[in-house]
Every structure is written in C-alpha cells, then in structure tokens.
Amino acid sequence: MKKFFMKKVSGRKITGLVLAAAMTLIAAGCGAADGGTAAGDTAQGNAAESAAPGEKIVNIGITDSLGGINPLTIDQTWVNKYAVGLQFLPLVELDGELNFQPMLADSVTTEDNRNFIVHIDENATWSDGTPVTAEDVEYTFLRLASPVIANPTLMLYAFEGVNDDGFVEEGAESVEGVKVLDDKTVQFTTKYPIALTTFENTYAFYIHTLPKHILGQYSEAELSTLDWFNHPDVVSGPYRVTAYDVDHYISYTANEQYWKGAPKIGKLNFNILDSSQIYAGLQSGEIDVTHHTMTAIPQEDYENIEALENVNVVYGSPVTNQSVFIQTANIPDERVRQALVYAIDRNQILEQLMKGHGEVVDGFLSSASPFYDADIEPMPYDPEKAKALLAEAGWDGSRTLRFYVNSGDGTFVNAAQAMAAQWAAVGIKTEIQTVDLASLMTIAGTTDYDLFAVQYTYAPVDPYPDIAWLLGGEGSWTGYGDDEINEALASTQTAGSIDEMKGFYSIVDKKVQEEVPMFSAYIISAQGAVNKRLTGVNANVYGFFINVHEWDIAE
Numbered sequence: 001m002k003k004f005f006m007k008k009v010s011g012r013k014i015t016g017l018v019l020a021a022a023m024t025l026i027a028a029g030c031g032a033a034d035g036g037t038a039a040g041d042t043a044q045g046n047a048a049e050s051a052a053p054g055e056k057i058v059n060i061g062i063t064d065s066l067g068g069i070n071p072l073t074i075d076q077t078w079v080n081k082y083a084v085g086l087q088f089l090p091l092v093e094l095d096g097e098l099n100f101q102p103m104l105a106d107s108v109t110t111e112d113n114r115n116f117i118v119h120i121d122e123n124a125t126w127s128d129g130t131p132v133t134a135e136d137v138e139y140t141f142l143r144l145a146s147p148v149i150a151n152p153t154l155m156l157y158a159f160e161g162v163n164d165d166g167f168v169e170e171g172a173e174s175v176e177g178v179k180v181l182d183d184k185t186v187q188f189t190t191k192y193p194i195a196l197t198t199f200e201n202t203y204a205f206y207i208h209t210l211p212k213h214i215l216g217q218y219s220e221a222e223l224s225t226l227d228w229f230n231h232p233d234v235v236s237g238p239y240r241v242t243a244y245d246v247d248h249y250i251s252y253t254a255n256e257q258y259w260k261g262a263p264k265i266g267k268l269n270f271n272i273l274d275s276s277q278i279y280a281g282l283q284s285g286e287i288d289v290t291h292h293t294m295t296a297i298p299q300e301d302y303e304n305i306e307a308l309e310n311v312n313v314v315y316g317s318p319v320t321n322q323s324v325f326i327q328t329a330n331i332p333d334e335r336v337r338q339a340l341v342y343a344i345d346r347n348q349i350l351e352q353l354m355k356g357h358g359e360v361v362d363g364f365l366s367s368a369s370p371f372y373d374a375d376i377e378p379m380p381y382d383p384e385k386a387k388a389l390l391a392e393a394g395w396d397g398s399r400t401l402r403f404y405v406n407s408g409d410g411t412f413v414n415a416a417q418a419m420a421a422q423w424a425a426v427g428i429k430t431e432i433q434t435v436d437l438a439s440l441m442t443i444a445g446t447t448d449y450d451l452f453a454v455q456y457t458y459a460p461v462d463p464y465p466d467i468a469w470l471l472g473g474e475g476s477w478t479g480y481g482d483d484e485i486n487e488a489l490a491s492t493q494t495a496g497s498i499d500e501m502k503g504f505y506s507i508v509d510k511k512v513q514e515e516v517p518m519f520s521a522y523i524i525s526a527q528g529a530v531n532k533r534l535t536g537v538n539a540n541v542y543g544f545f546i547n548v549h550e551w552d553i554a555e
Contacts, residue, residue, distance in 0.1 A: 091137075
C-alpha cells in the first residue's frame with residue numbers, strides 16, 4: 001500500500017507517525033551504544049551522563065522508547081526525529097506558531113508546486129569545518145531511497161525518477177527528481193503537484209542531511225548498521241550523541257563548533273521513564289523538562305505538577321487527536337456509524353478524564369489548524385437519535401463489535417469503558433480489547449477489527465497526506481473512499497490561498513461527519529513542564545528544540 005507521507009500516529013505519542021511497517025524498529029545497534037551502561041534505576045531513569053563540577057546539564061524526561069539513532073533507518077516518531085535532529089539538522093522545522101523556520105536551509109520556494117528550490121544556509125558547516133553542501137542533501141536523499149537500506153517510513157515515490165515502491169536503483173548516484181544546481185542549491189522535482197507546505201512538512205521536515213565527505217566511502221549495506229552513527233564525530237546540529245540505550249536514555253554533549261553558536265548547556269540527556277515517574281522527577285529536580293508529545297503525563301498527575309513551585313507548566317496546542325477508526329467494510333451502514341457518535345457524551349468524557357484540557361471536534365482538524373472550520377458543529381450527545389438510527393438500519397442487537405485500544409494509554413482505556421457503557425445503553429454491544437501499541441498497529445494493518453482508537457497527530461498546516469491515506473479506500477484503516485473527498489484533497493495541493501484550502505478541507509470534514517468512517521473522541525491539549533532554573537526554552541508542541549543552543553541555566 002502506498003503511503004505518500006511519513007505516518008505520525010501517536011499512541012502515547014508516536015506522532016508524530018506510524019503504520020504497521022513503520023512500527024518496525026530498525027535500530028542501528030541495540031542496547032547501550034558506545035559501551036554505555038545503565039547507571040541504575042532512579043526517578044530520572046538510567047542516565048549515562050552526569051554533570052562534572054561546574055558543568056551545565058539538562059535532563060529531559062520522556063516516556064517513548066527510542067527506535068534507533070541512525071537517520072537512514074529510524075522510524076519517523078517524534079522521539080527519533082528529535083534524537084537525530086539534535087545532531088543532523090532537518091532542512092526546516094515547524095515552530096510553535098506553525099510557521100516553517102529555516103534550519104539547514106535558509107529558503108524553500110516553488111513557482112509551480114512541482115519544482116522546489118532548496119537553498120542551504122551559506123554559513124552552514126559541519127563540526128569539522130567543512131561546508132554543508134547541496135551534494136550532501138542529494139547524497140542523503142539517495143541513501144534514504146536505497147532499496148538496500150529500505151527505510152519503510154519515508155516514502156519518496158512522489159519524486160521524478162523514484163520507483164513506485166519509493167526506492168531508486170541500488171547504488172544510484174543520481175536521480176531525476178533531485179538536482180544539484182550549485183554548491184548550496186538543490187532542486188527537488190515531483191511527479192505531480194504538491195503544496196509547498198506538504199513538501200516542507202512531509203520531506204524537508206524529516207530529511208536529516210548527512211556528511212557525504214565522511215559517509216560516502218561506505219556501501220549502502222554498511223550504512224544500515226554503521227557504528228559511526230552511535231557516536232558521530234561530525235554533525236551539523238548543536239549536539240552529538242555520546243551514548244544511548246533504546247529503553248533508558250540518550251546522552252549528548254555540546255557541539256562547540258555549532259555554526260549557529262555553541263550551546264550554553266554542555267550536556268543534554270533524554271531520560272526514558274515510565275509515566276508514573278514523571279511527577280516525582282519534576283518534583284525532585286531530577287527532570288528539568290517534559291515535552292508535550294514525547295512525555296505522556298498521567299492525567300491524575302496534572303494538578304500535582306501544576307502545584308509544583310519549581311516548574312512552569314505549559315499546555316500545548318490541541319493537536320493530538322484521540323481518533324477512533326471504523327472499518328467500514330465491517331460496518332457498512334453509515335446510520336450505524338452515526339449512532340456510534342450520537343450515543344457517546346464526548347464533552348463529559350473530555351471534562352472528566354482530560355480535565356477540560358482539549359476540545360471536541362468532528363473530522364480531522366482541530367482549532368490549532370489554519371484550515372479549521374468553526375461552523376462545523378460536533379454531533380451532539382443524543383442517545384434517542386442513536387436508537388432511532390439503529391432502528392432504521394435494522395441493527396442486530398446481538399452482534400458484538402470488537403473495539404481495540406492501546407493498553408499503554410490508561411486515560412483512553414477509561415474513556416473506552418465509558419463509551420462502551422453508553423453504547424450498550426442504546427443497544428450496541430462492544431468488546432474492548434486492550435493491546436500494546438505494536439500489536440494495535442499490526443491489527444490496524446488488517447480488516448480484523450470493527451473499531452480501534454489511537455492518538456494521532458495530524459499536522460495542522462498539512463493534514464493532506466494523512467487524510468488521503470486514511471480515507472484511501474480498501475486497504476486503509478477505514479476502508480472508506482469517496483470521490484468528492486479525493487477531489488477536494490487534490491485541490492488543496494494547488495490552492496492559491498489559506499481560505500481556499502480551508503474550503504476544500506471543510507468539504508472533507510463535513511463529509512466525514514456525515515458518513516463517519518472515523519470520529520474524534522476528543523483532541524488533547526497535552527501538559528508540558530519546564531524547571532524554573534532554565535531560561536530560553538520555547539515550550540510548545542512544535543519547535544521545541546529550534547533554539548536549544550540558547551537554553552541556559554539561571555545563575
């Protein structure tokens with residue numbers, strides 16, 4: 001099945017990604033890298049790096065395990081993107097105001113939505129002083145598209161010269177869709193029009209350019225497992241990995257030659273914890289920072305964390321959608337699917353389980369998106385309407401629907417139980433199956449379910465790729481397809497203004513509300529926290545690490 005994007009599914013928050021294929025953790029080395037050993041279980045996890053006297057160190061508490069550290073083989077989850085992005089900058093990054101900010105590139109432009117000109121910052125250099133060039137970008141693209149490396153999560157078949165499976169020929173030294181124009185300029189050419197935001201969000205956001213002058217000597221097979229990635233000595237970003245353990249920690253030291261300015265924090269740790277450890281770690285000061293999408297804070301700890309005197313709490317934008325997907329091949333009558341929504345009190349669930357930190361919408365888009373249509377009012381809680389629709393549809397009350405949920409998302413497990421009770425009240429029997437996230441993604445790749453739920457972050461500025469796949473007909477998570485939706489989605493890629501794009505996305509969300517191949521149980525505004533001793537931290541869902549080199553510890 002084709003995937004013109006990188007999936008950003010969040011199950012505790014995998015975001016921002018993951019189909020069953022993308023759930024395969026293709027790590028370059030397992031266990032502790034670079035000989036790193038666990039320091040012992042503490043409230044901050046098994047951190048390998050500690051501060052020397054007078055040295056500044058920051059500990060970031062996360063609850064997602066690391067898939068890998070090799071930019072060519074990792075899945076595109078948030079933790080992996082950031083773990084790699086601190087070393088090898090993406091071309092652009094999305095900031096808290098949902099604008100694409102220059103990282104390695106200082107401009108990305110197009111005049112025809114097919115030819116995209118990327119200019120690398122003239123000041124961009126590798127830590128050994130070598131300039132970052134357009135050839136580095138071309139080299140990285142070709143290795144990402146290698147059939148030998150075979151990364152399943154970055155589908156590049158949208159570009160000229162790339163095969164329909166997303167790969168080029170083994171050992172390819174060039175491809176029609178990527179051309180070096182000069183030392184600092186590269187042109188990407190797609191087979192069909194795509195919006196600039198789609199190019200930026202789907203590709204420029206995730207391509208982490210690698211140093212050709214260092215890695216060009218290795219074969220594609222060697223690059224898949226190259227030990228160099230476990231402790232790289234040449235990077236373009238503010239930090240480089242010194243040690244990691246996929247289940248416990250990632251440790252970084254500052255790149256003193258960072259071309260945007262040497263980091264003020266000498267060492268940085270990602271400490272991988274159980275969610276139950278976050279509050280205690282923040283309270284003790286062993287954790288300095290939590291991130292909205294990489295750190296799943298239990299709802300019952302929200303108020304306790306808010307009460308801490310040593311941290312500032314910031315609630316993120318409502319971007320994480322607790323999506324419920326309906327396999328329409330198994331529930332073909334839209335009246336039954338509508339009844340499923342009318343039967344549940346989503347506002348009550350949001351207030352009781354999420355403490356109101358979020359919102360209820362219909363369709364894919366939340367109020368965080370510039371394309372959100374506030375005129376689409378969510379379907380209300382109306383159990384009598386649900387009963388009437390079921391009667392019209394001739395619903396078999398003896399049938400039991402299989403509802404799969406992520407066992408690691410305790411808050412939604414509780415929400416699912418409340419939903420099941422409300423469905424039972426109108427005559428719909430459900431059997432809740434709680435499975436771990438990897439199993440849930442495997443099940444999602446089949447049609448052997450009636451409903452399943454997972455946290456899913458639809459990029460507010462570019463929901464097109466995810467929606468196009470999810471409503472892609474047979475083989476998609478919904479099994480649902482519609483010509484009017486397909487036409488509207490295609491039109492978003494050539495629209496001339498935000499208002500025009502908003503109109504096309506409104507067509508999609510209205511149709512989804514009417515025919516219900518999926519619905520949003522609620523949208524989450526996740527909690528993040530920053531120790532008051534830190535300065536310069538822009539705590540938001542997006543753009544968290546754009547200025548990490550400017551973070552500091554107040555004296």
